[in-house]
Amino acid sequence: MVSPPDTSKTTKLERYNSYLRKVNSSSSTKIVTSTSKILFRTTLLTAVVMILFFTINHPSLSIATTRRPRSLLSSPSFGGAAWEKQVRKSSTPRSPTGISVLVTGAGGFVGSHCSLALRKRGDGVLGLDNFNSYYDPSLKRSRQQLLLKNGIFIVDGDINNSGLLKKLFDMVPFTHILHLAAQAGVRYAMKNPQSYIHSNIAGFVNLLEVAAKHADPQPAIVWASSSSVYGLNTANPFSESHRTDRPASLYAATKKAGEEIAHTYNHIYGLSLTGLRFFTVYGPWGRPDMAYFFFTKDILNGKTITVFRSAEGQKDVARDFTYIDDVVKGCLGALDTAEKSTGVPGGGKKRGPAQLRVYNLGNTSPVPVSKLVSILENLLSSKAKKNIVRMPANGDVPYTHANVSLAHHDFGYKPTTDLTSGLRKFVKWYVGYYGIHLKSESSDGIKDV
Numbered sequence: 001m002v003s004p005p006d007t008s009k010t011t012k013l014e015r016y017n018s019y020l021r022k023v024n025s026s027s028s029t030k031i032v033t034s035t036s037k038i039l040f041r042t043t044l045l046t047a048v049v050m051i052l053f054f055t056i057n058h059p060s061l062s063i064a065t066t067r068r069p070r071s072l073l074s075s076p077s078f079g080g081a082a083w084e085k086q087v088r089k090s091s092t093p094r095s096p097t098g099i100s101v102l103v104t105g106a107g108g109f110v111g112s113h114c115s116l117a118l119r120k121r122g123d124g125v126l127g128l129d130n131f132n133s134y135y136d137p138s139l140k141r142s143r144q145q146l147l148l149k150n151g152i153f154i155v156d157g158d159i160n161n162s163g164l165l166k167k168l169f170d171m172v173p174f175t176h177i178l179h180l181a182a183q184a185g186v187r188y189a190m191k192n193p194q195s196y197i198h199s200n201i202a203g204f205v206n207l208l209e210v211a212a213k214h215a216d217p218q219p220a221i222v223w224a225s226s227s228s229v230y231g232l233n234t235a236n237p238f239s240e241s242h243r244t245d246r247p248a249s250l251y252a253a254t255k256k257a258g259e260e261i262a263h264t265y266n267h268i269y270g271l272s273l274t275g276l277r278f279f280t281v282y283g284p285w286g287r288p289d290m291a292y293f294f295f296t297k298d299i300l301n302g303k304t305i306t307v308f309r310s311a312e313g314q315k316d317v318a319r320d321f322t323y324i325d326d327v328v329k330g331c332l333g334a335l336d337t338a339e340k341s342t343g344v345p346g347g348g349k350k351r352g353p354a355q356l357r358v359y360n361l362g363n364t365s366p367v368p369v370s371k372l373v374s375i376l377e378n379l380l381s382s383k384a385k386k387n388i389v390r391m392p393a394n395g396d397v398p399y400t401h402a403n404v405s406l407a408h409h410d411f412g413y414k415p416t417t418d419l420t421s422g423l424r425k426f427v428k429w430y431v432g433y434y435g436i437h438l439k440s441e442s443s444d445g446i447k448d449v
């Protein structure tokens with residue numbers, strides 16, 4: 001595959017310099033006339049002056065150009081009166097008691113649902129998302145449209161862009177950050193390890209740096225950890241007090257690292273931080289990289305699906321699948337019980353201890369993946385072609401099961417949706433969104449199970 005032409009300023013300058021070196025070292029230099037030398041140097045000087053001028057006038061882009069990965073070079077610029085108006089309007093609460101929340105990953109599955117729920121009850125919500133192509137970006141753009149219809153603006157940008165973050169915190173006195181932007185997916189970490197470091201570690205630290213040292217007031221932060229931090233833990237149901245020092249995937253390791261990083265920023269800067277360990281969240285507007293989603297697609301297309309069974313014995317792997325609406329209630333509960341940060345804006349010493357919490361948000365009822373498949377078969381009125389294989393050693397764990405008593409005690413978290421009811425809602429959304437007609441008798445096209 002031919003890579004696209006690189007038009008970045010850095011690369012142009014490098015090419016120019018290497019051209020200059022070549023010209024100077026080659027014997028042909030001797031035959032370059034003094035006129036062409038002068039012309040050449042004048043052009044170079046003009047180029048340098050133009051780059052300096054551009055850099056001074058676009059500080060945010062200068063960060064991207066000199067220090068950030070190439071992916072950020074293509075991120076759109078921000079600023080301007082219309083853009084600022086949208087930012088302010090979206091983040092202003094409608095209710096007098098409303099909070100103002102920056103939702104990172106608002107174009108994502110959990111982020112879009114939480115943004116809508118916050119907006120519905122009168123809170124101010126501003127989204128931030130880089131709309132990367134880990135999975136179909138058009139689904140993210142459709143969620144963005146839905147949010148826009150509900151008065152929620154999503155800024156197109158990356159959490160690694162500190163210039164952008166600082167600008168947002170200069171404009172809006174956010175009371176809270178709901179940090180959901182991340183590189184998700186357990187098995188993909190073997191294919192693209194760096195993307196996990198970029199988003200889940202570097203991006204998280206960048207956000208915490210700005211929140212701790214720049215934002216005034218300092219916001220309280222609720223963020224997405226993962227059930228995968230339990231890794232090779234065998235005690236169950238998984239409780240927050242169980243061991244989390246044996247992650248099975250790099251994804252899990254970055255989430256676990258996030259929990260330790262949260263401890264540091266809480267300890268030094270007094271940031272109020274709450275990590276939520278999500279357990280295999282599913283539902284309408286979900287993620288196409290997750291098994292329930294691509295199983296649905298493949299079953300409808302008559303394509304064979306691969307179902308993992310546990311390496312120990314012949315047992316199926318199982319997950320504590322958790323419905324999106326339950327998780328949204330958990331996120332809002334965590335935001336509502338988050339205490340204020342206690343640090344001095346500007347990165348000074350904290351005034352006193354700040355809140356540091358971690359909670360499981362699961363369904364408390366693990367279901368084998370084979371059962372997930374048979375529920376889908378019934379709802380879709382189609383038989384799955386199954387290839388049952390031993391779970392590969394690629395970061396997966398055989399079993400998850402949440403104990404949610406801590407979240408229940410602290411903010412009344414109580415999951416109410418079983419897998420069959422939740423998948424029914426997912427399938428209804430899926431066939432509507434992709435315009436699919438099911439061969440089924442029931443009124444809404446979905447077979448009762």
Ligand SMILES: O=C(O)[C@H]1O[C@H](OP(=O)(O)OP(=O)(O)OC[C@H]2O[C@@H](n3ccc(=O)[nH]c3=O)[C@H](O)[C@@H]2O)[C@H](O)[C@@H](O)[C@@H]1O
Pocket residue numbers: 184185186225226227228229278279280281289290291292306307308317318319369391396398
């Ligand atoms: O709860 C979590 O912490 C994690 O939940 C999911 O990870 P996972 O539970 O592995 O979800 P899926 O990738 O949808 O897999 C669900 C189940 O299907 C199984 N599976 C997956 C893929 C496949 O081809 N076949 C198959 O049987 C997996 O072993 C797993 O038991 C998300 O992808 C993570 O981002 C999230 O952090």
